[in-house]
Amino acid sequence: MTRSEDDSTTTNDGDEAPGSPGSVDELIPNTGGSNDDDSAAAVRSDGGTVDTDSPFETTSTVTETRGDRVDRFLEEYLRTPWSILHDDWRALAGFAILSFYVLVGTVGVYLVEPTYPAHGPKLQGAFADWQFPLGTTSSGRDVLAMAVHSTPSILVMMTSGALFTIIVGTAFGVVSGYKGGLVDTVLSTITDVFINIPGLPLVIVLATLLEDWINNPVTLGVLLAVAAWAGLARAIRSQVLTIRNESFIESARAMDLSTRWILSKEVLPHLMPYVVVNMVNAARSIIFAAVALYFLGVLPFSDANWGVMLNNAYNSGALYRPAAYHWLLVPMIAISGIAIGLILLAQSLDRVFNPRIRARHQDLGGDDEPIDADADDSTKEMMNV
Numbered sequence: 001m002t003r004s005e006d007d008s009t010t011t012n013d014g015d016e017a018p019g020s021p022g023s024v025d026e027l028i029p030n031t032g033g034s035n036d037d038d039s040a041a042a043v044r045s046d047g048g049t050v051d052t053d054s055p056f057e058t059t060s061t062v063t064e065t066r067g068d069r070v071d072r073f074l075e076e077y078l079r080t081p082w083s084i085l086h087d088d089w090r091a092l093a094g095f096a097i098l099s100f101y102v103l104v105g106t107v108g109v110y111l112v113e114p115t116y117p118a119h120g121p122k123l124q125g126a127f128a129d130w131q132f133p134l135g136t137t138s139s140g141r142d143v144l145a146m147a148v149h150s151t152p153s154i155l156v157m158m159t160s161g162a163l164f165t166i167i168v169g170t171a172f173g174v175v176s177g178y179k180g181g182l183v184d185t186v187l188s189t190i191t192d193v194f195i196n197i198p199g200l201p202l203v204i205v206l207a208t209l210l211e212d213w214i215n216n217p218v219t220l221g222v223l224l225a226v227a228a229w230a231g232l233a234r235a236i237r238s239q240v241l242t243i244r245n246e247s248f249i250e251s252a253r254a255m256d257l258s259t260r261w262i263l264s265k266e267v268l269p270h271l272m273p274y275v276v277v278n279m280v281n282a283a284r285s286i287i288f289a290a291v292a293l294y295f296l297g298v299l300p301f302s303d304a305n306w307g308v309m310l311n312n313a314y315n316s317g318a319l320y321r322p323a324a325y326h327w328l329l330v331p332m333i334a335i336s337g338i339a340i341g342l343i344l345l346a347q348s349l350d351r352v353f354n355p356r357i358r359a360r361h362q363d364l365g366g367d368d369e370p371i372d373a374d375a376d377d378s379t380k381e382m383m384n385v
Contacts, residue, residue, distance in 0.1 A: 081352045083361040091348030097341030105151035115145035126326040135326040138316045143330050149304040150331075153217040154287060154338075160221030161228075161286035166279045169229035173236025174263055174271070178244050188237070194230035202227055203289075204298055214300060224289045225282065232278050236271060243270055273353040280346035284339050291335055306331040 085091035117139040126135040126143075134144040176187035206223050213219040243249065244267070252262045268275075293299045294307025301308050309331040318324035351357050 080358055080361050084352050084357055085348055087361075088348045088351060090344040091351075094341050094344030094346075094348060097337060098345065101151060101155065101338050101341070104148055105155045108148045109152060112145050112148045114149055115142035117141060119145075123323045123327075125323065126330075134330050137312065137327055138324070143309075143327055146304055146309055147306070147330050147334055150306050150309065151334075153304070154290070154306060156217040157221040157224070157290055158283045158286050158338075160218045161225035162221075162279050162283040164222045165225045165229045165232060165282040166275060169232030169278075170236055170268075170271070170275055172229070172233035174240055174267060176233070177237040177240025178259070178263060178267060184237075187233075191230045191233045191237075194227050195234065197227055199227045200298075203293065207299060211300075220290065220299070221286055224286050224293075228282060228285060232282075235278075236274070239271060239274065240267060243267055273350050276349045276353070277346045280342045280349070284342050287335060287338065291331075306335055 085095070119142055120129075120132045120136045120140050122136065122140050123138055124132055124136040127133060128135065132142050132144065134142075134147070136142060137146075172187050172191055176184045176191070203223060203226075206226065207214050210219065210223065214223070249262065249266055252266055290299070290305075291307035291310065294301070294305050295310045295314070297311065299307075301311075310328065313324060313327040313331075316324055316327070318328040
């Protein structure tokens with residue numbers, strides 16, 4: 001046998017030895033061949049090749065239209081919450097009570113004329129004359145008219161104070177708890193300062209400095225809530241410190257999603273039940289604080305306010321004069337009624353954010369049959385199961 005015969009890679013039958021390259025070209029990666037070669041050489045991120053069947057290459061053949069997005073939005077934010085609240089008597093009662101107050105504050109002020117001194121007889125009892133169904137004061141003013149025209153300012157004050165508390169408290173708590181570091185230190189310091197400031201002296205000082213704006217119900221609502229947001233911010237921060245270590249937050253960070261997206265789409269939805277309940281409680285606190293400060297004379301009197309009505313009734317001896325009981329009871333019933341409505345609404349709104357309850361009430365709007373795990377044979381074959 002010659003040297004060339006020793007170097008030969010063929011067998012006596014003329015076949016190539018297994019595992020031996022047929023030519024030198026096979027040892028060189030193909031970088032400039034035909035399209036078929038490029039397609040075969042391309043590698044997917046999962047380690048396979050493009051021309052190999054894989055269930056991970058399957059894409060949806062259904063395109064979501066604008067109408068589908070609108071329907072999904074309505075289903076998630078309107079129909080499903082309404083379905084949950086419709087089955088809860090507390091929600092129905094709370095909405096009915098608050099709707100009554102809203103109607104009184106918007107429509108009632110146009111149906112009931114404003115009252116004035118000597119409008120009727122002095123200290124006329126309730127239901128004695130249908131011209132003054134809730135009686136009159138010691139100066140002859142209609143108690144019903146005073147209560148009705150006090151409602152709009154109370155509603156505006158309550159709404160502005162509750163929104164200010166929730167927005168500022170949630171913003172400070174979420175950002176402080178999620179970011180940590182220097183941001184957490186600065187925001188926590190500001191929060192601690194407002195927590196330790198006495199609420200009543202702060203309101204008195206600010207009322208003196210803002211004397212020109214104090215009769216504005218929006219300004220007054222914010223003023224009464226200026227020290228209330230700190231406690232909410234501290235509570236939300238403690239919850240965010242726990243949530244930020246969850247697996248779904250870590251996954252969002254691994255996907256390099258922006259901080260704003262993570263806070264708005266991942267963190268806030270988990271805090272919404274707590275935030276909504278605190279918003280309702282903040283509204284109640286604003287009402288009680290405003291009425292109490294008006295009753296004590298800390299805030300300047302306005303023409304129509306439930307706290308002013310209580311103060312005038314008290315100064316007129318309504319506590320020990322049976323003829324003036326109605327003057328004292330009407331604003332007390334009005335305050336208690338709106339507080340009860342807010343409590344019932346807060347208790348029912350907690351069900352709206354419960355995932356298990358939402359799943360029972362949610363209608364995805366499709367007639368598709370449920371997916372059977374053993375029905376798709378093609379997928380099982382591609383996965384070699």
